[in-house]
Amino acid sequence: MWSLSEHTAVVPPPNLSESRTNILVADGDDHYRQLYSDLLQSEGFETFCAKDVDQALTVLRQGHIDLALVDGTMPKTNGMTICRELRSNPETRLIPILLFSSRKSTHGYEMKIEMGADADAFLVRPKSGTELITQVNALLERKHLSDDVETIEKLLLTLAQVVEAKNPYTAGHGHRVSRTALSLAVHIGLSSEDQELVRRGALLHDIGKVGIPDDILLKLGVLEGDERAIVKSHPLLGERICAPIDSFRPLLQIIRNHHERLDGSGYPDGLRGSQIPILTRIVSVADVFDALTTRRQYRDSFSRTQAIQQIRREAERGWWDLDVLHALEESMAKPPARHAM
Ligand SMILES: [Fe+2]
Structure with missing residues (x-):
């Protein structure tokens, strides 16, 4: 088990350092949930914690979440419910999901296969803070790029509609x-x-x-x-x-x-x-x-x-x-x- 003091700060990508980024930390384990939250906050992220699926869904429906860190084996059904909920809603379908298994058994790999289409990245319980933060930053950077593409697509659609409307x-x-x-x-x-x-x-x-x-x-x-x-x-x-x-x-x-x-x-x-x-x-x-x-x-x-x-x-x-x-x-x-x- 690692602790926050062992973590070496990871420099976030430049485009993430300007504004607060909201991360859902959905983990049924009290220790890890707090550890992840503290770690992410120490890197400048805003965190919203959930100990079960119901709490996680409440957070997702309330606010603007930029990334979801989800324990796939958390209580009340399981974390995969969160992934499906995110992907089925047009408002949240592009939110990156970092899914992990809190079990070290092959269950984690089975879960990865089952959720392959929904999760953007997968970890068996992160082995270090650096591993976790590196993954989070990579996913956020990718999301910024896809946000840019979505903006371009919307602009082109607007342009097409303007021409039609003439x-x-x-x-x-x-x-x-x-x-x-x-x-x-x-x-x-x-x-x-x-x-x-x-x-x-x-x-x-x-x-x-x-x-x-x-x-x-x-x-x-x-x-x-x-x-x-x-x-x-x-x-x-x-x-x-x-x-x-x-x-x-x-x-x-x-x-x-x-x-x-x-x-x-x-x-x-x-x-x-x-x-x-x-x-x-x-x-x-x-x-x-x-x-x-x-x-x-x-x-x-x-x-x-x-x-x-x-x-x-x-x-x-x-x-x-x-x-x-x-x-x-x-x-x-x-x-x-x-x-x-
Ligand atoms: Fe045509």
Whole structure:
């Protein structure tokens, strides 16, 4: 058993030294809970202690926690309940979790396997204060980076919404496409990771329109040849905008290729059949469905039934995936989902 006096102070990363960072210390062992709390406070962190799952959940619901240090074997169910609670709530899903087992047996490793998807790091009861603080700082540094990426994503989404809102006929397009595409992905049975890519990719699919001049983007009437080519450059512009951000890499295919058609008549690459991944096919159909079911200056909106009939005609012509169309028909037969995006 180690003590605070044996601990050599670890210098925190520079971006953590400016402001207080709140850490939940959830540990059923009174000695270790106090030891960890004292240690973290000596490093400049604010700590909130919990001796069981109920107390931990109360702390999490009350305040802003930046990191959770959780004993996976604590009383009242166990600490893994805390991990699941954190990950299932959109407000707390990005909080780093440092999970540890207070038992030295193989139980700790079983727990690590079970919680692999939820915990960010795992320790069998930390052997020294230095080990614990090093892990805490590494997780917090990673969180700062992911916070930055999340901020960039929000900024881009806002930018996309601003462009949509310039035209009353396209306002809210990204969110509607995202909702429809997500329901198709769920209906088709894609993994939760792919569902999330579809949701995010659909939100950002038209981000490239920020680079299209307003006089072309908002033009009433028929576009001239050059103007049409400029509008059709938006998938490539969108890809270029998002490419520098690592976490957007899995979305680039959707952004670049959402106007492709299975028969090769789409743009910008003229991809055919299996060259177009299922995530992109889903967003394409959701995109067309939204375009048809919203009013344009030159026509009224289609009803859902009319839109599906139109997409079926286009699918039979070789443009869209029939399985995705089938999922659209089935998902539209259900009452609209009420969840907010
Ligand atoms: Fe588009």
